[in-house]
Amino acid sequence: MTAAVLLTGGLTACAGAFNAETDASSPVAPRVQALVDANREYPRWADFPRVTEPVPEPVAIAAQVNTLRVTGGGLAGEVSRIDWQETGDPAVFAAEVQARLNAVTVAPVTAETQAEMEEFIRRTRERGRAPPPVDRRPAQ
Structure with a gap:
């Protein structure tokens, strides 16, 4: 009972915050009050x-949900049939993967060596270095 009284009192105190009044001593009070009165409704x-x-009927929504469930169930069935574990010889599997990779042509930028990349990084950093400061003292 005490908790209900305290809760009701707290809510009543919060409700007073929504009845804001304009400070009459403010120089913009008449303009603010006019805007509030004009837009009160x-x-x-x-x-x-x-x-x-x-608006779609509940029956149509239920049909779409059931379609999604059936589609999801079919997808789950397809995923369950995938053999996720390699049961063969790992060396044979690695050789097959390497053969598939070798069959794909490689872009020239991909074939750059580590040394070429480091040289490019060094040249780029060199270009990005600030020039030496200018001597601003008057010549004597």
């Missing part, structure tokens, strides 16, 4: 756009 339901597309 805004927004109205008439200001919201009307729904133009038809």
Whole structure:
């Protein structure tokens, strides 16, 4: 009972915060009060756009949900049939993968060696280095 009384009192105290009043001594008080009074009824339901597309019936939504469930079940069945573990010889598997990789042509930039990349990085850093400061003392 005490908790209910305290909770009700706390909510009543919060409700007072929504009844803000304009400070009459403020120089902008008349303008603020005029804006508040002019927009007191805004927004109205008439200001919201009307729904133009038809709202789907619950039966149609249920049919779409069931379609998704069936599709998801079919996908789960396909995934369960995948052999996720390699049961053969790892060396043979590695050789097959290497053969498939060797069959794909490699872009020239991919074939660059580590030394070529480090040289490119060094040249780029050299270009990005600030020039030496200019001597601004007057010549004597």
